[in-house]
Amino acid sequence: MVALPFTNRRIPAMAVAGDRALRARATMAALAVFVLAVSVLSLGVGAAGVSLPDVLGKMASGEALSLRERVVLFDIRLPRLLTGLLVGASLAVSGAVMQGLFRNPLADPGIVGVGAGAGLGAVLAIVLGGLLPPAALAFTGMHLIPLAAFFGGWASTLILYRVSTRRGRTSVATMLLAGIALGALAGALTGILVYIADDQQLRDLTFWGLGSLAGASWAKLTAAAPIMVLALIAAPVLARALNGLALGEAAASHMGIPVQRMKNLAILTVAGATGAAVAVSGGIGFIGIVVPHLLRLAMGPDHRYLLPAAALLGAGLLLMADMIARLVIAPAELPIGIVTAVLGGPVFLWILLRRRGIVDM
Amino acid sequence: MLDAKDIDVELGGKAILRGASLQAQAGRLTVIVGPNGSGKTTLLRAITGDLPHSGSVCLNGQNTRRIPAWALAEYRAVLPQASQLAFPFTVHEVVRLGLVGATALRADATHLPTRALERVGLAGYGGRYFQELSGGEQARAQLARVLLQVWQPVVAGVPRWLFLDEPVAALDIGHQLQVMTMARDFARAGGGVVAVMHDLNLTAMFADDITLMLDGQVLAHGGVRDVMTDTNLSHAYGCALRVSSLPRAGEAFILPQAAEIA
Numbered sequence: 248m249v250a251l252p253f254t255n256r257r258i259p260a261m262a263v264a265g266d267r268a269l270r271a272r273a274t275m276a277a278l279a280v281f282v283l284a285v286s287v288l289s290l291g292v293g294a295a296g297v298s299l300p301d302v303l304g305k306m307a308s309g310e311a312l313s314l315r316e317r318v319v320l321f322d323i324r325l326p327r328l329l330t331g332l333l334v335g336a337s338l339a340v341s342g343a344v345m346q347g348l349f350r351n352p353l354a355d356p357g358i359v360g361v362g363a364g365a366g367l368g369a370v371l372a373i374v375l376g377g378l379l380p381p382a383a384l385a386f387t388g389m390h391l392i393p394l395a396a397f398f399g400g401w402a403s404t405l406i407l408y409r410v411s412t413r414r415g416r417t418s419v420a421t422m423l424l425a426g427i428a429l430g431a432l433a434g435a436l437t438g439i440l441v442y443i444a445d446d447q448q449l450r451d452l453t454f455w456g457l458g459s460l461a462g463a464s465w466a467k468l469t470a471a472a473p474i475m476v477l478a479l480i481a482a483p484v485l486a487r488a489l490n491g492l493a494l495g496e497a498a499a500s501h502m503g504i505p506v507q508r509m510k511n512l513a514i515l516t517v518a519g520a521t522g523a524a525v526a527v528s529g530g531i532g533f534i535g536i537v538v539p540h541l542l543r544l545a546m547g548p549d550h551r552y553l554l555p556a557a558a559l560l561g562a563g564l565l566l567m568a569d570m571i572a573r574l575v576i577a578p579a580e581l582p583i584g585i586v587t588a589v590l591g592g593p594v595f596l597w598i599l600l601r602r603r604g605i606v607d608m
Numbered sequence: 609m610l611d612a613k614d615i616d617v618e619l620g621g622k623a624i625l626r627g628a629s630l631q632a633q634a635g636r637l638t639v640i641v642g643p644n645g646s647g648k649t650t651l652l653r654a655i656t657g658d659l660p661h662s663g664s665v666c667l668n669g670q671n672t673r674r675i676p677a678w679a680l681a682e683y684r685a686v687l688p689q690a691s692q693l694a695f696p697f698t699v700h701e702v703v704r705l706g707l708v709g710a711t712a713l714r715a716d717a718t719h720l721p722t723r724a725l726e727r728v729g730l731a732g733y734g735g736r737y738f739q740e741l742s743g744g745e746q747a748r749a750q751l752a753r754v755l756l757q758v759w760q761p762v763v764a765g766v767p768r769w770l771f772l773d774e775p776v777a778a779l780d781i782g783h784q785l786q787v788m789t790m791a792r793d794f795a796r797a798g799g800g801v802v803a804v805m806h807d808l809n810l811t812a813m814f815a816d817d818i819t820l821m822l823d824g825q826v827l828a829h830g831g832v833r834d835v836m837t838d839t840n841l842s843h844a845y846g847c848a849l850r851v852s853s854l855p856r857a858g859e860a861f862i863l864p865q866a867a868e869i870a
Contacts, residue, residue, distance in 0.1 A: 265734035265735040265736070501681060
């Protein structure tokens, strides 16, 4: 067999043992196809009985769409699809970033109270937002609730990191316990706010607290999307730093990583992604812990690949969960948080069973 | 060269280092020795910026405090005493983390982790999970990562530096010799090496310069025969030690005089 000169050069580079970059790239390509497929499927599924092939057929033949078809497709399903993609990606990426920052696969914004902190921020904005000076209200506009959720998430991440990290090492036990305390505190404050809320606010709160994409609209999406997009853009910047941090803060700094700045950016990213996601869709659990864990099993923990892959898998899985939520008891629908909990809870337990050692660290 | 002047370190209100100074030349292997608690590791960690300290540290003529982390990483790599790793990285992936700055841009960059592993005697270990290695193997894998970071000992006439905190502590005698030889080769090629060591005989065999520490201060600094004297060592370690010479090579070796301890 004739050896081609270019294959001679390329094959050794692919055969380096322990280098999982190729596998990671293949996984990402497969995930991209998966997200695309689920997106198309999601546009075609719903209680209204508008089917995508019909609509596409009409569009191809130049026939006008009915008002009903246009509303269902462009004002209900499309914003819901985009919200689902962004929320899923944000939850999974903030989980992966937080786990990298805390150097622990159990750190998840939902589990350690960051989601609760973000929720408290959102509830504060809904109930007490009216007390803000008009100028501040006009300035923040529709972004008020996502911004408040972001600050709530930021404050709780910061407190959590301060409490559980000493000399660059994070204690898992302290982190989980501090997360319980933070979550309880945020829950109690949220409860007090619910008491003083008026009827309209109570309705907003209930609807929001269900943890659902059902309320997705262009207005909500445009309010929260900028923060999520910013966080998703910041995430890849963190990849090299999170890889270095796996070796500890001192080692990371000797590798040339500006550790303090990167830690601050990571905390802002987690708060932004979690806060904005919570603001649009309420509490959706387990995406942030299950997605990065499955990906580490499949392609390794290198954050340069893990973060984009988590965005893709998170987006795809959340869309799938949303479709299940819409279909199982159609025409009514389940809150998506129930679906992710039913699917994610057992996976989380399985992770704990497989690696009981990580809790003792 | 490395010029650390008047380093004071206080931990919890207690003075650990008092006015310690250390000079090390590129092209030479400088070893810091001393009994437990004498401040060897503290001095190294102060020099590498891991501990708050007073005094000044200049590397290649620049104050290290004024150099951003990324620029410093280009010509200085540090091996810490204890290593930790979160997440299941392979050995290859851990070593590749040492590819930073200009080295990462080299045409042969993809092959360098493998070559670094060969240099520390871990050829063929790239595909294993780091956490599954033994303690000594993990230590050598970390060494490969650190070595990769300063792969060429001299770049554009500027020496690069290796700071090693007890690089052979967890190793068997064969790998001790291999690692010390690697460190010496790095120095022979023009780079600077500063290592904290416990083993006096290995130190005598490989060091060009020795700094002997006691109670947070430098007791003696200089060539092997200047520092390794019966008086210096017996005083520092609080036991009777005699410096002899190897029959053939004439290198110094140190023998504890058990009878004289009491």
